Amino acid sequence: MATTKIFFSTFSLYVSVISLLSIASAFSPVDHYLVNCGSHSAATSDLDHRVFTGDASRYLTSTLTIQLESTDSQLTSPSPFYSSARAFDHPAHYTFPIRDRGTHHLVRLHFHPFRNNYNDLLQAEFHVVANGFLLLRYFRIPVTDNFPVIKEFVIPVASEELKIAFVPSGRSKFGFVNAIEVISAPEDLIADVAQLVGFEKNERVNGLLKNGFETVHRVNVGGFKVTPFNDSLWRTWVTDDDYLVSSDGSKEIHFGGRIMYQMGGASREVGPDNVYNTARVIKSSDDSIPNGNLTWLFRVEKGYSYMVRMHFCDIASVASGMLYFNVYVNGNLAYENLDLSYMTNRLLASPFYADFLVDGDSSGNLVVSVGPSNMSLPRAVDAILNGVEIWKLNNSMGSFDGAVCADFVWRSWRRGHAGVLLPLVAAVFLLLSVSVFLQWRRSGAVAWSPLPVDVSETDLKSGNRF
Template sequence: METLLSRRAFSFFLLYIFTFYDLSLSFSPVDNYLVNCGASLDSTVDNRRFVSDSSDSSNSHLLSSAQTFSLCAGTILLGLPQIYHTARVFKAPSKYVFDVKDPGMHMVRLHLHQFSSSKLNLGDSQFHVLVNGLVALTNFSGGNLVGPKVLEYLLWVNSKKLEVTFVPAKKSKFAFVNAIEVISAPKDLILETAQSVNGDKVENFDGLNKQAFEVVYRVTVGGPKVTPFNDSLWRTWVPDDEYLKSSEGSTKVYFAGRIKYQDGGASREVGPDNVYDSARLIQSKNASIPKLNLTWEFPVIEDYKYLVRMHFCDIASIALGLLVFNVYVNGHLAYKDLDLSAVTNYLLASPFYADFVVDADHSGVVTVSVGPSNKSMAYTVDAILNGVEIMKMNNSVGSLDGKLPAELVLKCWPRRSVGILLPLIALVCLLLSLSAIMRRRKDKVDSVPWSKLPVDIPEISPNQGKQQLSSKV
């Protein structure tokens, strides 16, 4: 009995040690701002504390605005986190200012959810958003929201401050936000170099980590939805079914073992276990190799470059060196004869990812495909994919939404001060003129003006004067 208790105690001790070890390795960002906008109290979502931005909050200095107010939902929003029950509303250009202690790549997330109250309907909003001079949104309408939406941006920050600015599109419109996240990103999240795929030409794209990105799609292939609670960077990964062009010939696979992360390879911050432990694959079940590709299509906006990140992890092969396949982006061969054993130092269940930069063409979609290569083998797995991320890159004017730079977006706001100043100046001038006229009239009444004596009065002799005097007497 004593031996059994000792074994159990030792097992619990090992479990505690491994749990503590995993927690000690979890990502802890230096800059970590979570703001519950428009709320009077803090809220907890996925074990994360969103701090109120109200005037009596310790973080109230983050908000710089002359015309703002908080708004609460008119009804209880069942099933939604508390951060979506309130909002900060802006009637004029306003901004949140965050101190940056850790220069480099930062993640900025905007939480938006439209609701109605007795005061206002957030669906009537229309506004622009700037992030440190980057145009993130233009003419965004709250009326287009169907349920909560999280907009995520990645940008390089060298300054000591990071500013998120909200600009109403018109004087009659307003801006709003429910919650904001500003988090310093892991150093390996965006590397310096990717592969640019332009037709059949593949070459290096340098300076990738100095670009700005909007996360458009984040997809886990073959598996269920991954929530922020199960991601060390608090991301959401949606299932791939909606984007898979055809599931014919594909097989889903799940892995119950441990994902083996390696130094210099993909980390948990690049992709969580829940993404790498599921996949879709092409598998040869006889002596012939299937002649097909698995293809996913993602609608995009043309005239932008996109970063396409594809996640791979061999969780299906029974031995090393059996999985070799081709990778395609927009129908072009982007990675020929990808040998997952070779790129992961000959270790199964070890993650690997590849970054590609592509131009969105007139088709309005970005496609990714995997399929057998000339080196694929029979009776083995002939292609695999675990996850996909599609990120829009900023254009030449520093915008992720439109062709106007930040300076022109700010000038779109009709400055109220100019409209008031001109009539005020005219009124002051009118009052001064009236005052001058009234003063002149008063001076004429109160004073005797001097004038020259007439010179044409006839002369009177002394005798004539005596006669006139005697006649009056």
């Protein structure tokens, strides 16, 4: 498919220029806020040794909140900041000064319910708004043992402040949060261009940077779980075992050499070494080429567009120019005869990624596959995949959670409290009216008294004489 190959040639050149800049020095975010919510003191993460500062004197700009501490001596959590939380029964605001304006920022929200003297945190339900984006609506922690729950977003921030608001819903009337991260995203994390893949379309799309993104899936294919300690952006990559639906004739491979980050590829902030040094491959062992694909299935929410990022790094071939394969998204051919040698200047173990834009269909499934092409060679690697990321794009209303905008949350909050506020105002007005009336009666009784019956008319005309 010549058109697709021309696009990816241009795309790889675009990515390579940015990648060189990021390779030159270690990533150091301009804005970097780590907040331990509901605590005066700092807490160090057990996973990556980062220090989260207390929120009592900084960032929190609301006073109607409650500090919670766990009363559960058996609580097991990966970090000490999960044993405290900030709870609220009114809207609570966190405000972060932004120096790196006009760029995207990572926003991570941490939730871990625990026993406390305030309320059952599993019953909390609330909304979250950030600079006009509706991040979460009627959010409730799932009743599972899979804690903590971390919600990650990448949103553009053009203003001098990033304001994150937590608004309790009318049903539970309270919410909570354990920790917040706000981090400047690397310039090459999100590209402005992707390949739109559909049943009748396969074309280049520009303008992605005007959108926000919610991380839905992040998978290390063929390898172990990657923890934040081993990722320069402190991400978690889960294994692909729960998503792999077709793996006939494939195998996992692990590479012990050096990953060659270079022009045409990706930086360590795009994907860490521990993602690119493992993979699943299809490999022919004789003169015949396998007739099958490697396929992964991911659950997504219908009604949204998704960006699928597929990570590739040829750590399996014995020489360059021997690996050709096809890439499919939702059963549609996304890239034909992908030649990683062409994308990486004929250098093995050099990472490359491709972004595909798709719409979530009514099935709620998003399927990605790799498999041999008509250019695949016998006795060689015939397909490879190292990692997959799936992001949800916000809809036209700036929402990641429903066909409503952020203003809906504030209007709902005001309506929900109007029923309480108006009777309260009426009651206060009534009490004031009664108080004024009684005071008037009391003052009037002192000023008026009946005339004595023994006072003559002459005395009345001449007035009192004392």
